[in-house]
Amino acid sequence: MKLLVTTDFSVNSKGAIRFAQNLAKQTKDLEVTFFHSIHVYKPAMWSNSGFEQYKKEELERLSILLKKFIYSVIGQNNSDFKSITLVVEEGVSIEDSILTFSEINKIDLICIATRGAGLLRKIMGTHTSYLISHSKIPVLVIPSRYRAKPIKRITYLSDLENIKKELDYVINFSKEIQPQIEVLHYSSIIFDKEKFDKDVELFNSKEYKDIKLNIRKNNLELSLLERAGKYLEKSKPELLIMFTKRDKSIFEKLFLPSTSVELTFTTKIPILIFSK
Numbered sequence: 520m521k522l523l524v525t526t527d528f529s530v531n532s533k534g535a536i537r538f539a540q541n542l543a544k545q546t547k548d549l550e551v552t553f554f555h556s557i558h559v560y561k562p563a564m565w566s567n568s569g570f571e572q573y574k575k576e577e578l579e580r581l582s583i584l585l586k587k588f589i590y591s592v593i594g595q596n597n598s599d600f601k602s603i604t605l606v607v608e609e610g611v612s613i614e615d616s617i618l619t620f621s622e623i624n625k626i627d628l629i630c631i632a633t634r635g636a637g638l639l640r641k642i643m644g645t646h647t648s649y650l651i652s653h654s655k656i657p658v659l660v661i662p663s664r665y666r667a668k669p670i671k672r673i674t675y676l677s678d679l680e681n682i683k684k685e686l687d688y689v690i691n692f693s694k695e696i697q698p699q700i701e702v703l704h705y706s707s708i709i710f711d712k713e714k715f716d717k718d719v720e721l722f723n724s725k726e727y728k729d730i731k732l733n734i735r736k737n738n739l740e741l742s743l744l745e746r747a748g749k750y751l752e753k754s755k756p757e758l759l760i761m762f763t764k765r766d767k768s769i770f771e772k773l774f775l776p777s778t779s780v781e782l783t784f785t786t787k788i789p790i791l792i793f794s795k
Contacts, residue, residue: 521551521627524551524630536632537592539600544669550602552626553589555585556610556616557577557607614646630659631658631659631660632662660791660792662789673756675701675703678704681762685793688793701732705735760793761790761793762793763793
């Protein structure tokens with residue numbers, strides 16, 4: 520598995536680095552790229568040759584800083600990882616640099632730390648929400664205060680609309696970890712009872728019999744975000760998995776924000792978000 524971990528050298532970004540190391544201990548086959556992107560501004564009075572030399576020196580300086588920062592978090596023994604690559608790239612947009620590098624290098628997962636966001640940042644967007652909204656590659660969102668612990672329980676929050684296909688993604692991700700998997704679904708008005716019964720029956724099959732289906736009653740006084748948050752606070756899984764719809768209409772983007780994106784502002788546990 521190839522994992523890209525973003526960092527800006529801040530204390531907050533250490534959560535994603537710790538998660539990568541924790542995951543590496545459980546998978547034993549994790550290739551990790553620690554990635555830093557920066558836009559180097561060119562003063563108007565500088566010559567092109569002078570600027571290119573400055574940019575080269577700046578990227579070399581940051582490469583040294585990246586190595587020092589990463590090893591200050593994971594320690595000098597990197598035997599937990601199958602391989603470690605350190606990359607510093609220059610680009611106008613940090614998010615686009617992350618996505619372009621990930622696609623070119625066939626990254627399986629993008630990992631980024633988050634510390635939540637105030638109202639203004641929620642409206643304007645964050646690196647995390649941009650990646651969730653635009654990445655074709657699954658995104659791991661890690662709380663900045665994350666402390667490593669073995670991933671023993673995974674909760675997959677599902678609307679059951681495309682349950683079999685999505686479950687296969689969940690199982691494929693977790694096959695090396697072998698955690699207990701719970702599918703959490705909040706019941707609503709059932710428009711197609713035949714399909715619903717078929718989806719539920721899926722969990723009695725040999726392939727999915729070890730996965731727990733947890734159907735809970737809807738509480739219309741609370742949003743899905745609030746319901747899920749309260750449940751997760753009590754159940755405390757080590758990882759939450761969700762699927763988000765990227766091809767929303769303009770109306771949906773403005774007035775129906777993604778629960779996946781909203782949860783990244785408040786999460787206290789890591790979240791893995793797949794694109795539908």
